[in-house]
Amino acid sequence: MLRIDPKSQLPLYEQIIQQMKELVARGVLQPNDRIPSVRELSSQIIVNPNTVSKAYKELERQGVIITMRGRGTFIAEFTTEDVLPKDIERVKDQIQKAVLEGFYAGIHREEMKVWVEAFYKELGGDQDD
Amino acid sequence: MLRIDPKSQLPLYEQIIQQMKELVARGVLQPNDRIPSVRELSSQIIVNPNTVSKAYKELERQGVIITMRGRGTFIAEFTTEDVLPKDIERVKDQIQKAVLEGFYAGIHREEMKVWVEAFYKELGGDQDD
Amino acid sequence: MLRIDPKSQLPLYEQIIQQMKELVARGVLQPNDRIPSVRELSSQIIVNPNTVSKAYKELERQGVIITMRGRGTFIAEFTTEDVLPKDIERVKDQIQKAVLEGFYAGIHREEMKVWVEAFYKELGGDQDD
Amino acid sequence: MLRIDPKSQLPLYEQIIQQMKELVARGVLQPNDRIPSVRELSSQIIVNPNTVSKAYKELERQGVIITMRGRGTFIAEFTTEDVLPKDIERVKDQIQKAVLEGFYAGIHREEMKVWVEAFYKELGGDQDD
DNA sequence: GTGGTCTAGACCACA
DNA sequence: GTGGTCTAGACCACA
Numbered sequence: 001m002l003r004i005d006p007k008s009q010l011p012l013y014e015q016i017i018q019q020m021k022e023l024v025a026r027g028v029l030q031p032n033d034r035i036p037s038v039r040e041l042s043s044q045i046i047v048n049p050n051t052v053s054k055a056y057k058e059l060e061r062q063g064v065i066i067t068m069r070g071r072g073t074f075i076a077e078f079t080t081e082d083v084l085p086k087d088i089e090r091v092k093d094q095i096q097k098a099v100l101e102g103f104y105a106g107i108h109r110e111e112m113k114v115w116v117e118a119f120y121k122e123l124g125g126d127q128d129d
Numbered sequence: 130m131l132r133i134d135p136k137s138q139l140p141l142y143e144q145i146i147q148q149m150k151e152l153v154a155r156g157v158l159q160p161n162d163r164i165p166s167v168r169e170l171s172s173q174i175i176v177n178p179n180t181v182s183k184a185y186k187e188l189e190r191q192g193v194i195i196t197m198r199g200r201g202t203f204i205a206e207f208t209t210e211d212v213l214p215k216d217i218e219r220v221k222d223q224i225q226k227a228v229l230e231g232f233y234a235g236i237h238r239e240e241m242k243v244w245v246e247a248f249y250k251e252l253g254g255d256q257d258d
Numbered sequence: 259m260l261r262i263d264p265k266s267q268l269p270l271y272e273q274i275i276q277q278m279k280e281l282v283a284r285g286v287l288q289p290n291d292r293i294p295s296v297r298e299l300s301s302q303i304i305v306n307p308n309t310v311s312k313a314y315k316e317l318e319r320q321g322v323i324i325t326m327r328g329r330g331t332f333i334a335e336f337t338t339e340d341v342l343p344k345d346i347e348r349v350k351d352q353i354q355k356a357v358l359e360g361f362y363a364g365i366h367r368e369e370m371k372v373w374v375e376a377f378y379k380e381l382g383g384d385q386d387d
Numbered sequence: 388m389l390r391i392d393p394k395s396q397l398p399l400y401e402q403i404i405q406q407m408k409e410l411v412a413r414g415v416l417q418p419n420d421r422i423p424s425v426r427e428l429s430s431q432i433i434v435n436p437n438t439v440s441k442a443y444k445e446l447e448r449q450g451v452i453i454t455m456r457g458r459g460t461f462i463a464e465f466t467t468e469d470v471l472p473k474d475i476e477r478v479k480d481q482i483q484k485a486v487l488e489g490f491y492a493g494i495h496r497e498e499m500k501v502w503v504e505a506f507y508k509e510l511g512g513d514q515d516d
Numbered sequence: 517g518t519g520g521t522c523t524a525g526a527c528c529a530c531a
Numbered sequence: 532g533t534g535g536t537c538t539a540g541a542c543c544a545c546a
Contacts, residue, residue: 007324011530018226025232048531062233087234091227092244097147098223099248103154104191105216109249113242115221119228120238140536166518177538182519195394199518199546269521276484283490295533306523311534320491328531328533345492349485350502355405356481357506361412362449363474367507371500373479377486378496398545435546518546524539531533 001036004045012047016055021064024075025123033075035065130165133174141176145184150193153204154252162204164194259294262303270305274313279322282333283381291333293323388423391432399434403442408451411462412510420462422452 002019004012023029035041038056042049056073059065067073102112131148133141152158164170167185171178185202188194192210196202231241260277262270281287293299296314300307314331317323321339325331360370389406391399410416422428425443429436443460446452454460489499 006326006329011327013530018229021233022229025229051531054530064233081235083235087230088236091231091234091236091241094223094227094230095241095244096248098220098227099245100147100150100154100252101216101223102220103249103252104150104193105220106210106212107217107220109246112220112224112245112249115224116228116241116245117238119225120232120241123229123232142536168518178519179539180537183536185519196519197393197546198398198520198544200393201518271521276487279487279491283487297533307534308524309522312521314534322491325534326531327529327535330533339493341493345488346494349489349492349494349499352481352485352488353499353502354506356478356485357503358405358409358412358510359474359481360478361507361510362408362451363478364468364470365475365478367504370478370482370503370507373482374486374499374503375496377483378490378499381487381490400545438546441545519544521541521543523541526536526538528536529534 002041002045004047006047012051013055013058016041016045016047016052017058020055020059021062022123024064029075031075031077035073035075037072131170131174133176141180142184142187145170145174145176145181146187149184149188150191151252153193158204160204160206164202164204166201260299260303262305270309271313271316274299274303274305274310275316278313278317279320280381282322287333289333289335293331293333295330389428389432391434399438400442400445403428403432403434403439404445407442407446408449409510411451416462418462418464422460422462424459 001023002016004015004019006012008015010018020029020035029035036044038049038052041047042052045052056065056067060067063076063079065073066076099112130152131145133144133148135141137144139147149158149164158164165173167178167181170176171181174181185194185196189196192205192208194202195205228241259281260274262273262277264270266273268276278287278293287293294302296307296310299305300310303310314323314325318325321334321337323331324334357370388410389403391402391406393399395402397405407416407422416422423431425436425439428434429439432439443452443454447454450463450466452460453463486499
C-alpha cells in the first residue's frame with residue numbers, strides 16, 4: 001500500500017503520514033475504511049513498529065484517522081471545518097520557501113504554477129474543489 | 130538585517146540561509162555587496178559563530194555568496210547555470226507536499242497558484258523569468 | 259580501517275574523506291556496506307565526533323555514502339551520473355599544479371603518466387574506464 | 388604579468404608562487420631577469436604587500452628567485468640538482484589525489500594522461516624533458 | 517582583522 | 532542505539 005524509501009532524507013514516520021494523507025486525498029482510502037494495524041503495517045513496509053505508531057498518532061491528532069480500542073484503526077469522516085488561519089500560514093510558508101528555492105534553481109514561474117495545478121488535480125479531481 | 134527566531138522549528142542556520150537568499154532574490158543585497166563577517170553577524174543576531182559559519186558555507190556551496198579568506202564575504206555574481214534535474218525534483222517535492230497540506234486544510238487551488246505568483250513577483254520582478 | 263595522521267597538513271576530515279573514497283574505489287567497501295557510526299569511528303581513530311560527522315556529511319553530499327537517520331551510515335550505490343564540467347575543471351587544475359611541481363622537481367613527463375596509469379589501475383581495475 | 392583571482396579558493400600568495408613558477412618553467416622569465424619589487428607587484432596586482440612578500444620568501448626558499456639587498460629581486464639560475472625523494476613523494480601524492488577525484492568524477496584514465504602530457508608540453512617544450 | 521579547523525559536550529529527533 | 536544541531540572556545544592560516 002505504502003512505498004517507503006528508507007534512503008530518503010524525509011523521516012520514515014513523515015513518509016507514512018504524507019502517503020496516508022495522499023491516499024485519503026485521492027479517494028483511494030474512504031472514510032470508515034479500515035487501515036492496517038500498527039503491527040501489520042510495520043511488518044508490511046519493514047519499519048519499526050514505534051515508527052508506525054508515531055505516524056498513526058500524528059495522523060489521529062490531525063483528524064485523518066481514528067483508532068477505536070480493540071476494533072482497529074479507520075479513516076475519519078471528513079470534517080469540513082473552516083479553513084484555519086494557522087494552516088493557511090503554514091502552507092503559505094511552505095510555498096514561499098519552495099518558490100524561493102525554485103527561483104534560485106532557475107525554474108520559471110509558470111512551471112511551478114503548473115505543478116500546483118497538476119498535483120491538485122491528482123488529489124481532488126479537476127473541479128476547483 | 131536578519132530576523133532569527135530561536136523558537137522556530139527551522140534550524141538557525143537554515144533560517145540564516147533562507148533569509149539571506151531572500152534578501153538577494155529581492156535585490157536588497159546586490160552582487161559584490163559585502164555581508165557581515167561571521168563574527169559580526171553572530172553577535173548581531175546572538176547566535177554562535179559556528180552556526181553562522183555553517184550557514185555561510187552552505188550559501189557558498191550554493192553559489193549565493195563568495196568568501197575570500199582574510200578579506201570577508203560577498204554576494205556572488207548571478208550565474209545562470211543550467212537548471213539541474215536534482216533541483217527540479219527537490220522543488221517539485223516541496224510543492225507537492227505543500228499542495229497536499231493545502232488541500233487538507235481546505236485551501237483552494239487557485240489561491241495557492243496566486244501565492245506562487247505573488248511570491249515570485251516579490252522576488253524577481255513581474256517578468257516571467 | 260582508516261589511518262589518520264594528526265600531524266599531516268591535510269585536515270583530519272579531509273583525510274577521512276579521501277581514505278573512505280579510496281576504500282570504496284578499491285572495492286574494499288561495497289555498496290550497501292555499513293560503515294562505522296560517527297561515534298564508533300571517532301573513538302577508533304581518536305578524533306572528535308564532530309570532525310567525523312563533517313567528513314560523513316561531505317561524503318554524503320558527494321554521493322559516496324548514505325546516512326539513514328537513526329539507523330546508520332552505508333556505502334551508496336554507484337550512480338554514474340554525467341561528468342560535471344565543474345569537476346573536470348577542478349581535477350584539471352589539480353593535475354596542472356602537480357605537473358608544474360613535478361617539472362620543477364625534475365621529474366620526467368613519462369614518469370608522471372605512469373603514475374596516473376598506476377593509480378588508476380589500483381582503483382578501478384585495468385580496463386580503460 | 389600575473390593574473391590573480393581574489394575569488395579563487397587558492398590563497399593569493401599561493402597563486403603568486405604558482406604563476407611565477409609557471410612563467411619561469413615556460414621560459415617567459417629567464418635566469419637573472421629582474422622581477423618587480425614587492426611594492427611594485429603588490430600595487431600592480433592590487434594585493435597586500437605582506438601577501439606578495441610571503442610569496443617571494445617562499446619562492447626564494449624554493450630557489451626560484453634571489454633577492455639581493457638594495458638591488459632587487461631576480462630569477463635564480465637553474466640548479467639541476469638531483470631529483471629529491473621528498474619532492475617525488477609530494478608530487479606522487481598530488482597526482483594520486485587528483486586521479487582519485489578524477490576517477491570519482493567519472494573522468495577516463497586516458498584523458499588524465501593527455502592532460503599531464505599537455506601541461507608538460509606547455510611548460511618545457513615537447514621534448515621529454 | 518578575516519574565515520577554517522578542531523575539540524568538548526549538551527540536547528534533540530529518529531528508529 | 533543512530534545522526535543533527537548548537538554552543539563555547541581554542542588555535543591556525545591568510546590578508
